[in-house]
Amino acid sequence: MSTGTGSGTSSWVTMTVNGVEYRRELDNRTTVLDLLREHLGLTGAKKGCDHGQCGACTVLVDGRRANSCLLPAVAQDGAEVTTVEGLAAGDELHPVQQAFLDRDAFQCGYCTPGQLCSAVGVFAEAAAGHPSHVTDPGRASGQGPVELSRAEIRERMSGNLCRCGAYPNIVAAIEDVTR
Amino acid sequence: MKPFGYQRPATVEAAVEAFAATPGARYLAGGTNLMDLMKHGVETPAVLVDVSRLPLDAVEELPDGGVRAGATVRNSDLAAHPLVHDRFPVLSQALLAGASGQLRNMATTGGNLLQRTRCGYFQDTSAACNKREPGSGCAARDGVHRDHAVLGHSERCVATHPSDMAVALAALDAVVELYGPEGARTVPVAEFHRLPGEHPERDTVIRPGELITAVTVPGTAAGRPSAYRKARDRASYAFALASVAAVLDTDEDGTVRAVGLAFGGLAHRPWRARLAETALLGQRLTEEAVARAVDAELALAEPLRDNGFKVPLARNLAVHTLSGLAPARSPQRL
CATH class of the missing domain: 3.30.390.50 (CO dehydrogenase flavoprotein, C-terminal domain)
Structure with missing residues (x-):
């Protein structure tokens, strides 16, 4: 089966965001970030650089962190997206949200939603045993989760910039959750 | 960004046909470079032919101990795959040295090779750039060029190819598998990208409408x-x-x-x-x-x-x- 609009420049897109299914007709230029912010009223994910360089737009797509500013929504038709609004279970904050509060891991807060979603992605990647640039290359595959040292956290979170420079407390907050 | 059409063919053959049938088409995989260039106004496709869901996402062991990575395998998955990580550490390390965790989850094997050879002037439509607009000149040659080429550059272009993965693949004698209007062929990774010469607008030897389907790493270097x-x-x-x-x-x-x-x-x-x-x-x-x-x-x-x-x-x-x-x-x- 082939999908698409041929010469048209808009498409119907179905997406499940934080457990709720939405269906919208969108200009093909609409990114997942713009869909969230402009069409669904979910303004947690932020537009920083809009070029995939700052990480403020980070969300989880089918459980994996991605820069939503570089994802055409039409190409994510059928995806399950989790934004910062979907991390908490009701009134109970996700452990990493609570850790950011406890550690004062932000100043202006603009990058925080992306930092939080990215951190949740990092936990899953480390739990799956995925190596990073700073993981010992001699560590063979299949040895279980990678322990998130401070060096691992800093490397794995490098796609999320914080222009207030709250990095020390961001790393500390993420480290708290791993303990 | 200019408006564009969107198609998502279900097979490689259908994708190649869709591309050939549509002037101004571009293949879309992870989109991490293409979408960025579209936002800059550097790329203005009439239609995106989405190949990200084609059945090209397998990492397979070859009979000689090598590995074949499908074109749509994500960079993060390829880096973590035991066949790659344990037999070809250089490839895993190169992939993990590139971009960010988010981008590696999006970027694909094929797209990594086909990201543009580029510099800041290429991405700035107000600057002269022979790669973006042949004949317009090169703002980098006498401009800010600390990051630029020292080997094999030409009067026309001094940009560098930014991939880490491709450098490892070149050292491993890897081969690119292509499928296009004239059928299937292979090209060694080390010969896939071009030097700029008189035609910096062409980054690779890929032919119009051709699609990368896989990359194979021969078993010769496995475990070395x-x-x-x-x-x-x-x-x-x-x-x-x-x-x-x-x-x-x-x-x-x-x-x-x-x-x-x-x-x-x-x-x-x-x-x-x-x-x-x-x-x-x-x-x-x-x-x-x-x-x-x-x-x-x-x-x-x-x-x-x-x-x-x-x-x-x-x-x-x-x-x-x-x-x-x-x-x-x-x-x-x-």
């Missing part, structure tokens, strides 16, 4: 000592100022039986250091022998006004990385 080393302006999430991929096979007394050496960040394509390799074959792997071989290669360098630092940087990276791969029992280990 290998490593990727990258120097950049910050500790993570930056393009290479210079990088080196090295794969080594020595006998017990440290004599080089085979070596693959490639540089990143120095040229319009991954720079396979054939001169250095030839000089090392049959030699004992001493620091002096490595330095002589690498110097022979880098004697080809023609630095620009502000990027001469790349030559000693690349030299030291190569000497350190290759020497570090020497067998532990060898008295020559450095």
Whole structure:
């Protein structure tokens, strides 16, 4: 089966965001970030650089962190997206949200939603045993989760910039959750 | 961004047909480079042919101990795959040295190779750039060019190819599998990207409408000592100022039986250091022998006004990385 609009420049897109299914007709230029912010009223994910360089737009797509500013929504038709609004279970904050509060891991807060979603992605990647640039290359595959040292956290979170420079407390907050 | 159509064919054949039937079409995989360039107004496709869901997402073991990675395998998955991580450490390390965790989850094997060879002026539509607009000139040659090429550049273009993965693949004798209107063919990764010459607008030897379907890494180098080393302006999430991929096979007394050496960040394509390799074959792997071989290669360098630092940087990276791969029992280990 082939999908698409041929010469048209808009498409119907179905997406499940934080457990709720939405269906919208969108200009093909609409990114997942713009869909969230402009069409669904979910303004947690932020537009920083809009070029995939700052990480403020980070969300989880089918459980994996991605820069939503570089994802055409039409190409994510059928995806399950989790934004910062979907991390908490009701009134109970996700452990990493609570850790950011406890550690004062932000100043202006603009990058925080992306930092939080990215951190949740990092936990899953480390739990799956995925190596990073700073993981010992001699560590063979299949040895279980990678322990998130401070060096691992800093490397794995490098796609999320914080222009207030709250990095020390961001790393500390993420480290708290791993303990 | 200009409006565009969107198609998502279900098979490779249908994708190639859709591309051929549509003037101004572009293939879309992870989109990490293409979408960025569309936002800059550098790319203005009429239609995106989405190939990201084609059944090209397998990582398979080859009978010779090598590995075949489908074009849509995500960079993060390829880096973590046991076949890659345990047999070809240089490839896993190169992938993990590139971009950010988010981008590696999005970017694909095929798209990584087909990201544009580029510089800041290419992405700035107000600047002269022969790659973006043939004949318009090169703002980088006398501009800000600290990050630019020192090897194989031309009067027309001094941009570098930013991929880390491709540098490792070049050193591993990997092969690109292509499918297009004229059928299937293969091209070695080391010959896939072009030097700019008179036509910097063409980054690779891919033909119009061709699609990368897979990359194969032959089993020859499986299990050999290998490593990727990258120097950049910050500790993570930056393009290479210079990088080196090295794969080594020595006998017990440290004599080089085979070596693959490639540089990143120095040229319009991954720079396979054939001169250095030839000089090392049959030699004992001493620091002096490595330095002589690498110097022979880098004697080809023609630095620009502000990027001469790349030559000693690349030299030291190569000497350190290759020497570090020497067998532990060898008295020559450095």
